[in-house]
Amino acid sequence: MNFLDLFAGGGGLSEGFLRNGFEPITHIELDKNACKTLETRSAYYYLKRNNMLQLYRRYQKSYNETDDVREREREILLSHIPQGILEPVLNIEISKKTLPEIFDKIDQRLNVVGQEDVDIVIGGPPCQAYSLVGRARDENNMENDPRNYLYKLYIRFLNRYHPKSFVFENVPGILTAFNGNLFRNIQAYMKRVGYNIEAHKIDAKDLGVLQSRKRIIIIGWRKDLKFTYPIFEPVISDYTVNDILNDLPKLRAGENYREFTYRKSVNKCLLKTKIRNKDDIVTHHISRNHTKRDLEIYRLALDKWNREKARIKYTDLPEYLKTHKNQTSFLDRFKVVAGDKKYSHTIVAHISRDGHHYIHPDITQNRSLTVREAARIQSFPDDYFFEGPRTANFVQIGNAVPPLMAEKIALWFKETFARIC
Template structure:
């Protein structure tokens, strides 16, 4: 059995899927991600794991607590001469695909001279039903439709034992189902069996209704079948479990810098402690509220009141006429939405980067949208997970991510399968 299984991570984003595999002890050969800020976030997190595994976690804490600048943080890590955390590469496209492959081949050496598993999923906007609904051409001409072909080429080249491909359920019907069918046929030609199922993140204890299609493939030499994942939440938790220890904020209040929680670790919810979202020595970072104009705050107050009073959503056309500034009153009438404090949140999406209307805090005393840290908790990111870049990018990174708790559950099963053959 190999000491550590190797992973090639494609379309990495901010590292939600990667985090689950990190937590299960996988070694990353390379991360491929187009966005500079997301790639920086993943680099920061990769260094965190390397430092934590070598009993040098204090260096990471010094960084996120503001005692080290980022270049100083990276320099201190490099001085330790720890094993590599993998390559961090940019956008994969036809012109640089071969050079990326060569870089990855150069990274493979010694006993880790192969890629055991490839993970990832291309940006979902072209496959999303919402995205297709907003695009006059239904996203049919969007080049992101074909990013999966790069994923296929890397499977063909590196011949991993297993692969995990993640995307939105809308991929099944995108371009009349041709993409879904082509992916199945292509990997079969490469010598793989694959199955795809729609999984819900809440069944992995993520406090969110979030469905994703997860392809898992394996070489057809192996007598494998699709892992059995939970079909309902193993325990009932609510969004209130992840909000109650956070300081209340008015619009514009808060800070990205470390502050104390509203309550000590011992009083934090069982959920936060059980799943290590919050750890004993954590400080709260990136809990800063957006500024909202007076009209939006009036709307927020109405939709919060209605939701808290009778658990119904206020449609845009139900607002007083003086608060209706959009001309389109026939579509997207639920553009203002309160997060369900006493159940699961609706699915976090990258659109939160543009405004917070779809993710309004349920507390009528605050009347604001969710902070970066609150959204990160809904996605099950640990509190010590630092997101790089401006706040709009941080929101996008979180909205595009696979929830780490879901990723961990997938990684557990992939590890079991690899244990049988390596």
Template sequence: MKNLNFIDLFAGASGMSEGFIKAGFNPISHIEMNPEACLTIKTRAAYHYLKSKKKLELYYQYIKGEITQEAFYKEIPNKILNSVLNVEINDDTITGLFEKIKQSGKQIDLIIGGPPCQAYSLLRRHQDKIEEDPRNKLYIQYGRFLEEFEPKAFVFENVPGLLSAHKGQHFENLKIYFKELGYEVYPKTLIASDFGVLQARKRIIIVGWKKENDFGFPEFEKIIQEFKVNDAFQDLPKLKPGEGFKTTNYTQSKNEYLEKFELRNGVDFVTQHISRPHNTRDLAIYKTAIELWNKGKERLRYPDLPEELKTHKNVTSFNDRYKVVDGLGISHTVVAHIAKDGHYYIHPDVKQCRSISVREAARLQSFPDDFFFEGSRSAAFKQIGNAVPPLMANAIAKKMKELLCQKS
């Protein structure tokens, strides 16, 4: 099979790219405006380079903290690090971005990525301000890359709200625009748990094909699995609130879930198993919420809290502010708000009585354990919450590769 090249727009922490690289695609460039996420992509690009050279020990030294980032990056070719562009995509920058990508001299077979999706979230739509949010027009910038590089196909990811925002008019505009650029457009809602991700995460995937390469929307075989969140957390050390390990050992050998979906993928240690601290009031609320959930799968309602534990008088807008992750099932959707507080992601173990750690959140998103997130704890949480689960991305990538190579 020929080498298929892609660029990743609005790349975030490169969760989507991770799935495509694992499927054998070759990344030419990642473009992302967030500086911490860009460092994460650079570090992951360094990982893939060192893996190809059978020099992963250097990477392990870095994520263990044994060498500095500066020393680590010095061992990586500039063309690898410079392929990650920390730039906001807008009218002022886009021409320069085209020029940098063309310096690779490579044909672009595929474009992937999804513009920031907060503009289409339920909250934003309820505020009736979507027309004022410039992010809802970022698909136009995405289209300009399609027009410039004319890839055979693209994969565009977003939240389900994209289809219904502004009574469906935004999606209709997007579809018309991409069709004018020469692409047939196929949207479908995918659920991450159908691909081995332990999370009820729904996302719109829009696949576009050049009209002469039109394969429609790929067919995926749903994974039937009985694994649970506790299977993803089982081998990680127990933590108290505010406790954590930048590097630590596993407490158990890997179980069937971790092996089958390759979350424990060769390393004999785990990084970034770090939890946030909580005050006494929150811990009391967490304990109540965990006991309610574990006893009868009942969610804590804010109005039912004792008065001494309430922090505000609004008992309607924050009714489900505290939510326990279902240890005996799959998790609700992990979103970027986890960077602000952990109330919506409470660990199911009452003995630990805390919100989930960085590594636990990463596992719920199906990031492998050797994937390292740069920046602070909050920055890591934000990157994880915004990401496309690599397991889901890999399933999409395999099917896209099969179809693209069939055409070739």
């Protein structure tokens, strides 16, 4: 079974399909750092299959080195990988202008790997234009944003390759954008090119992720196939968010952990969620610097949460800590990750700008989340290596489909394909 990955990002959705044995035809992504992450992940899977993970561990340990050293180590890593393993990653914008080139490269890939058909297309166009927050902040309600119409390009892939099925992932706001007209258009276009479709809101926490993350998952299948939309039995978690954070070394603001070892041994939660195994090492665990003002606000937010299980509002702050004139909207600018709850609030790409919405639950550390902690809340495993600077890492994580969620969706496809195809 194979898949075509559109608007691939850092690979959260494709990770779920890779875990279930699907082979990538092509990952298509505009962001250069995300493409490098996808290449590195491809290298990981190749080395794992060939019992050569010691080479991958060596590269992971270059994380704390200079950019030049890390780049040299990456070249050494990739020198052990056959070129065909890395070719599926295509760093290009999906647009009307580039479609002929993209189609040509996909056709070449299909020929190289000896495949005639695409089994499944996965992906979701950038969601900012559909998000409720994005529309609220834009004076034109995002009506002029060209990303509103990227779904038409997604459908061009369906029309050309006629896959058995597809997964189109996006934010809940896609259902209500432009009074629902946009979603009605999406449905009409998908049906017109030969697919039955259903769309449902799925929360990642119901699929085993320790994070509440509501997404619209549109699943379509060719009209000649007898599919029905999957029914996912909710996963009842016995764990809390602290169970995926507490084994990591403690850090204060501005500290970098350089030893690669864990503070505690692996626990059942980490094993069950596939976040950590017994051979993993710690990377991407560097905490941001914060101003004294921010640290004081963090302490107040943590104290209120620990005492009252209540979120601090901007209007609750002492006057000397306030810097914004707006005291009527976006009052939850500072938010503690609920370590003692069964799931965190949603990790979004805004975490790349500041960590105010993602304050670590341990008051003795008093800081925002590191890249590795945010990745864990998204259910990325510790052996997942994110390329690029820290801001790029956060963007890749915040925009991703949680791998554990993707894995459950991909497993359903694997079982369904085995039954009917």
